[in-house]
Amino acid sequence: MLNLDLATDVLIVGAGPAGISLAINLGKRNIPCILLDQKNRSDVGYKPCGDALSPNSTRKLYELSGIQQPKGDEIGEDLESAHFKPVPDFELWIPFVSQTIDRLKYGQRLLDSLVDFPWIEFKPKHKVVETIIKSNKIVGCKVRTENGDKINIFAKIVADCSGVTGIVRRNIPDEVCDKFQKKLPKKEIIVSFREIIETPKPHEFQKQMRIETHDELPPPGYFWIFSRGERLLNIGVGWLINDSNRDYSPKKVLEELRNKFFPDVKVINADGDTLPGRLPLYSMVADGFITCGDAAALVNPISGEGHGPALLSGFYAAERIELALRHENYSEEELWDYNVKIWNIYGYDGGLGIAVHKLLNAVPFSDFSYLFEKEIISQSDVDAIMGSTSVKLPIFQKILKGMRKPKLLFKVARGLLIAEKIKKVSNKYPGTPEKFERWVKKIKRIERIHL
Numbered sequence: 001m002l003n004l005d006l007a008t009d010v011l012i013v014g015a016g017p018a019g020i021s022l023a024i025n026l027g028k029r030n031i032p033c034i035l036l037d038q039k040n041r042s043d044v045g046y047k048p049c050g051d052a053l054s055p056n057s058t059r060k061l062y063e064l065s066g067i068q069q070p071k072g073d074e075i076g077e078d079l080e081s082a083h084f085k086p087v088p089d090f091e092l093w094i095p096f097v098s099q100t101i102d103r104l105k106y107g108q109r110l111l112d113s114l115v116d117f118p119w120i121e122f123k124p125k126h127k128v129v130e131t132i133i134k135s136n137k138i139v140g141c142k143v144r145t146e147n148g149d150k151i152n153i154f155a156k157i158v159a160d161c162s163g164v165t166g167i168v169r170r171n172i173p174d175e176v177c178d179k180f181q182k183k184l185p186k187k188e189i190i191v192s193f194r195e196i197i198e199t200p201k202p203h204e205f206q207k208q209m210r211i212e213t214h215d216e217l218p219p220p221g222y223f224w225i226f227s228r229g230e231r232l233l234n235i236g237v238g239w240l241i242n243d244s245n246r247d248y249s250p251k252k253v254l255e256e257l258r259n260k261f262f263p264d265v266k267v268i269n270a271d272g273d274t275l276p277g278r279l280p281l282y283s284m285v286a287d288g289f290i291t292c293g294d295a296a297a298l299v300n301p302i303s304g305e306g307h308g309p310a311l312l313s314g315f316y317a318a319e320r321i322e323l324a325l326r327h328e329n330y331s332e333e334e335l336w337d338y339n340v341k342i343w344n345i346y347g348y349d350g351g352l353g354i355a356v357h358k359l360l361n362a363v364p365f366s367d368f369s370y371l372f373e374k375e376i377i378s379q380s381d382v383d384a385i386m387g388s389t390s391v392k393l394p395i396f397q398k399i400l401k402g403m404r405k406p407k408l409l410f411k412v413a414r415g416l417l418i419a420e421k422i423k424k425v426s427n428k429y430p431g432t433p434e435k436f437e438r439w440v441k442k443i444k445r446i447e448r449i450h451l
């Protein structure tokens with residue numbers, strides 16, 4: 001029988017933002033790769049999403065790698081402010097720069113740009129079904145092609161950019177690497193559903209990003225409204241799964257909220273998916289293996305922002321892979337610096353997110369309402385918070401003075417402490433795998449703290 005197996009330097013699994021960015025950045029370094037995705041070519045880039053992508057991330061990506069920021073009709077709207085409505089009669093407002101983008105158009109443009117690098121081969125409708133291990137190293141993947149053939153693709157390094165499922169990662173046995181979780185448990189997953197809606201006349205949320213809580217949502221759920229144009233909105237709901245909310249359907253909850261707040265709109269697209277809601281994986285590399293984007297759990301657990309981290313992690317992975325190939329060394333040690341970089345950049349955001357989720361799980365919304373209704377937290381406090389870079393927030397003293405709910409104070413304080421501790425430990429990510437076990441014990445101890 002004809003042998004259809006293939007071999008390359010780097011096999012990139014998944015052509016979402018992480019995989020495409022990695023492919024372009026390896027292309028710029030003249031490194032041969034195979035990039036594959038289970039989707040049709042014309043669907044690459046599409047993903048049910050809030051569509052918000054911070055220009056800070058895409059500007060950084062441009063500065064690092066020359067990839068042009070979203071432009072023209074790839075941009076839905078330039079957003080100028082973020083509004084948080086934690087209780088019905090109170091709203092916090094901050095000047096905030098973001099963009100809603102058309103993910104399909106942006107993703108397609110990035111995919112098309114691979115034409116500049118003939119040493120990168122893109123294979124649509126190719127689905128990875130298994131990870132190939134040899135002598136305790138990751139050496140490739142078993143792939144089902146569009147014709148239904150099952151082939152092996154071998155590579156010096158396999159990059160898992162397959163999103164939340166982490167198809168390569170989850171098939172790596174513990175004997176090969178036990179430094180990261182293979183399948184994420186439900187409590188580390190955010191379920192989410194979103195709709196693109198068209199309003200009959202220009203809506204009232206031009207250039208706005210809104211996050212609200214409502215009684216229809218199971219805690220710690222949130223409802224977002226992001227403007228995508230004069231008469232277009234992206235609305236959605238999401239929550240980190242816990243024992244009390246696991247039976248709620250995000251689709252139904254969103255329909256309820258849409259019927260309540262936007263009864264006369266046309267639904268253009270409705271779709272849902274899951275995303276990781278945890279700290280970055282403790283390690284994102286193994287012998288012959290690296291992982292980026294959602295597969296590495298690089299989503300901000302508070303905002304759900306994962307598009308920017310996915311694009312940027314593709315760049316940082318390419319930097320390390322280039323060195324590994326130059327040194328002809330594809331080991332965990334050689335790739336390790338990627339862990340250090342990613343934890344230094346994203347550990348703090350993750351920590352703050354974990355602390356907020358713990359708070360939302362531990363404290364009923366009614367208690368938070370108290371903070372706002374009694375004006376213990378006001379708009380000017382929020383302005384001050386935005387000028388602060390530390391979690392020792394200016395409002396803290398005020399809460400101390402004004403608080404008549406000592407239990408709530410205690411929980412808020414512990415939440416802030418958790419975030420601060422995770423920040424410190426993230427910045428001390430071990431420089432080599434030897435000190436990893438001790439570091440993980442520290443981070444797990446902090447994660448276990450109850451509020």
Ligand SMILES: Cc1cc2nc3c(=O)[nH]c(=O)nc-3n(C[C@H](O)[C@H](O)[C@H](O)COP(=O)(O)OP(=O)(O)OC[C@H]3O[C@@H](n4cnc5c(N)ncnc54)[C@H](O)[C@@H]3O)c2cc1C
Pocket residue numbers: 013014015016017018019036037038039044045047048049050051052053126127128129161162163164165167192193194236272273274275292293294295299304305306307308310
């Ligand atoms: C409802 C929702 C709303 C969101 N809102 C926002 C937002 O407003 N802003 C933001 O920044 N982020 C948001 N996110 C998160 C954001 O979508 C992700 O963080 C981002 O897409 C991650 O990029 P990625 O490349 O890692 O993974 P993905 O975008 O998931 O891409 C993974 C790719 O791998 C492919 N793949 C998967 N399995 C296989 C396989 N076995 N074989 C071959 N190919 C495979 C998939 O087809 C896909 O193309 C949201 C997510 C959801 C679900």
